[in-house]
Amino acid sequence: MTTEAAPSSPLAAADLLLPAGETPAKPGRDPVNLPMIRSWLEAMGDANPSYERTGTAPPAMIQVWTMRGLAPPSADDPLQVVSGACDRSGFGAVVATDSAQTYHRYLRVGEEVTVRSRLTSVVGPKRTSLGEGWFITTTTRWLVGDEPVAEMTFRILRYRPEKPPETPRAEPIRPVVTADNTFFWDGVAAGELRLQRCGACGALRHPPGPACPDCGSVKPEYTVATGAGTIHSYVVHHHPPVPGRRAPYTIALVDLAEGVRMVAEYRGPRPEIGDPVRVAFDAGLPVWHPDVPTLDPWELHVTPTLIISTALATRDFQNVHHDRDAAVRLGGKDIFVNILTTTGLVQRFVTDRLGPAIRIRSIRIRLGTPCHAYDTLTFTGQVFGDRVEVTGRTASGVHVTGTVEVAPPDGAGLSGDGAVAS
Amino acid sequence: MTAAIAGIGATEFSKDSGRSELRLAVEAIRAALDDAGLRPADVSGLVTFTMDGNSEIAVARELGIAELTFLTRIGYGGGAACAVVQQAVLAVDAGLADVVVCYRALNERSGRRFGQAYASPDPDAGWHAPMGLATPAAQVAMVARRYLHDSGASADDFGRVTVAARRHAATNPYAWFHGRPITLDHHRASRWIAEPLRLLDCCQESDGAVAVVVTSLERARDLARPPAVVAASAQGSGPGQYVMTSYYRPEMGALPEMGVVARQLWRRSGYGPADIRTAVLYDHFTPYVLMQLEELGFCPRGEARHLIADGGIELGGRLPVNPHGGQLGEAYIHGMNGIAEAVRQIRGTAVNQVPGDGPVLVTAGTGVPTSGLVLASSL
CATH class of the missing domain: 3.10.129.10 (Hotdog Thioesterase)
Structure with a gap:
């Protein structure tokens, strides 16, 4: 050659x-x-x-x-x-x-x-x-x-x-609900993390059971946990496949503030033992998230106009971003957002939430499922010091995960705009 | 009265036996009886694991055993391995049976693979599997991560366990990994299964069967082989015990149930860790070998990494562990192949014979209620 x-x-x-x-x-x-x-x-x-x-x-x-x-x-x-x-x-x-x-x-x-x-x-x-x-x-x-x-x-x-x-989508493994633990799963459905408390001596216990190992009484009651704790240990599961889950994913054993331990999936950047977490609920299960400030979510209705105008404004004239027939011919269901626009939307989410004068030092993104016309794209974010972890999801899955490094404007604090919820 | 192991037998160890588990059981038991110089008609007791798929009566029919006076099973997976021998010893000591055969036969690679995700109906499992913690490797990884954090050991220390096992298997013609030693770099390069565990931290999957024949020491002395005296047997469960997920007790990077077993073994046998010539330690996952060395008293808590450094658990080292290659190197027969190796070490017929005439320790599955044996060449 x-x-x-x-x-x-x-x-x-x-x-x-x-x-x-x-x-x-x-x-x-x-x-x-x-x-x-x-x-x-x-x-x-x-x-x-x-x-x-x-x-x-x-x-x-x-x-x-x-x-x-x-x-x-x-x-x-x-x-x-x-x-x-x-x-x-x-x-x-x-x-x-x-x-x-x-x-x-x-x-x-x-x-x-x-x-x-x-x-x-x-x-x-x-x-x-x-x-x-x-x-x-x-x-x-x-x-x-x-x-x-x-x-x-x-x-x-x-x-x-x-x-x-x-491939038929495998059903996730379901909880084993018994007379001894119904209160816990009812709590999850109600958005509460319930811990068994002995009605006689008050001892807390997880996992629950019919009798109190401390005092021997058979009078189980429950209390509602704050949902805050720290990571005692964790696992990143890679193989073999687990029904209803996409590897790799992380599972953490958490020391709850109340003094008992509990296992649940952990979602967030790679943790360390001792990291603070807080519970949320998803698909009928508790899920740990890093206990850090959270950005208010942003829901964006992705119109064809948005996809086409942003493609053109980023000087990206690839037909899959403005020509539905071409997009379908190439295997898509419709035109979809280009990567320069996803980067721009991530930047907009962070500056909208942390304040217009916040300095953007870097934007690192990974794309997952495409974001098509008529999708609703929901951005969520968590603030780790000068780093914001951003996720954008559509109904089809995770469109983008990313990390934005920021610096305060002229040395001011990061959460000065009041847009950061905890 | 004291009991002894008078015969051992096994099938070949493979990835696809091509025959039923029942046939494997029959072949291994016939081999063990031949080894002892006994006939099926001499057998009056059969003991196996609750997980074994072959009923005692089916085994008896195939072997032509007419009458059984002792039939029992032990639960908790591989934790049963030494406890089935304990059951046989109890039966012989109590005069309930003269000759008891312990067996385990499984097509674990070509049939149901234990390493796959499993939705157990057990309420205990409901606190883990639905959350994504659904495989044995992942369940062990949770303990392993904490152990690394508490002890200061590193993932390389896990690797040293598998390197030792594969070195021993390399010179064992019965081992699946015969002729295939590895280095620490192979371990470091093997893929993630459940961080911090890599593929080479997990034992292999095997098809095969092992059987051992237990009878009174008195009778064993008249049989074909030198008896392996059961100097002590023990079973143990610890505080806050779960199956593979004992995460809720104060110190979770440890194996207190093996401590329960160890205290009984040393007390009953009169031996201590310093007397042990070689230890056959259950090695379905490498981290538990380190934790067992600590619980059994071979080193202080958190210091196993020093014991295994510089080939400490290899042949010629401070404490040779699993000279047959263990389940990492020889085969995964739920710990029963380890008992057979301990008997060979007592007889002096092992392929990787550890010199001396001291007692041999065997342990059963870890992370579950477990068991152990001390075997000796004489009382």
Whole structure:
């Protein structure tokens, strides 16, 4: 193979591009400018006034300044070269899976941005829920003059679409309800965490039983726990499959404030022994969550207009984001939100909740199920110091999980806007 | 009166026996009786695990045993392994039966696999399985994580247990992993099952059967093989005991039920940890080997990592553990293959014979009510 010929396979493309390193700096089409910023904010529905007030661009716009739009791809763009090789090998469909952007500073109106990128890895062929495919990872840097202003690790999946196998969804394992523990499960249904308390000596006990091991009386009653505790131990389950659950998931044994222990699933970033948690209830079971400030949820009705206007405002003209027929032909049920928009919506959720002047230092997201037209996308968030963990769900599942690193505006506190609920 | 193990027998250990569990039971029992120089007609008692799928009467029919005077079973999975021998000893001592056979036969790999998620109807399981804690590995992992936290041991210390087992299995022709030793790097690279446990922290799945013949020491002395004297047998359950999920007692990174067994074994046998030549410790999951060493008194609480360092539990080490390769290396026959290995060590016929004539310790399944034996070559 000569270097002039287009590589025929993803691995051949990788062999060609990995040693080539970073591409030369390519300028954006336009300098950072207010009209594009306004269009972007309008499409995102983001009313944050601080960008216009300070003459800066929303950090989540970084990729927009150097999107090629409808221009043909340049011959040295690593993502395009590997994607071409995937096309020729029959992996024609594409989804973005990961984006991790770090912003060294906000861009100012009038600045000229250049972009350089390199191929980081090509991994495959892998079995995925969409079909067999290749994961292509690139690293991109944006510069103003010689000054790096932002960088991004970006991963896409090029795949050969397959109908998912028709596996009957296994029923989750149900609680074993007996005369001795009905009160507990009634409590879960009522949104209460009930602990058995001996009606004679007052001793608390979990798991419950008919007799008190402390005093021997057979007079079980219950009290309602605060739901707060700390992690005594935990497990991350990977294998084998457990009916009704998607691995990996975490189960924690928690020391409740009342002095008894209880097992339940834990949802949140990887815990440590001793971490504080609080109970919530889901699908008839208690679930632990980190006991940290929570952002008020945000429910977004995703219209075709939102998908199309944000795709265009992010200069993403891929047909699956505006042409329903094309989206369906490629195996989707409708047009769907592009990854630049998901990043923008995550940013909007955090600045809406923590205050318009909060500084966004990085946005790292992983995409799950696509967010289609007419879906309702619900964002939830938890604040771990200067880190916000964000999840966006639709009725089909988790669309996005992400981590946003923030810094207080001019040294102010993080929760000053009163939008943080506990 | 004192009882002894007079015969041992087994099928091959495989991943797909190609025959029924009942046939495996019959083959192992015939082999054990041949080993002892006894006939089926000599057998008057049969003992097995509640989990065993072969009824005593079906086994008796297939073997042509006309009459049985002692039939019983022990619960709690692999925790039964040494307790079935204890039952046989009790029956012989009490004069209820002359010759009692203990057996366990299972197609655990080609049939029902114990490692899979299981929706038990037991109310105790209802506090764990619905929450996603539905496999033995995950249930052990909860204890293992806390043990690491409390003891300062590392995941590599779990790995050292499996490296030792595979070293021993490598020179045991009966072991599934014969000729396949591993290093700590293999352990570190094996995939997650339930963090902090990796694949190589979990024992294998096996098809096979093992049987042992128990009779009075007096009678055993007249039989084909040198007797393995049951110097002590013990069963034990601890405070706040659950099956695999004893999470609610103050110290959960420990095995107090094995402490109950250990205290009885040392008291009844007159031996102590320092006398033990080799220990056959139940090893369905590596962390429990560390915790057993502590509960049995081979080292102080939380210090097993020092005992196993530098090949301490390998052949030639401070305390050789599982010279046959254990369930990690030889086969998972619910602990019964460990009893057979202890008998071979007493007889001096093991493939990886540990020198000396001291007593041998055997333990049964951990994380459940459990049991143990001390075997010796003489009283």
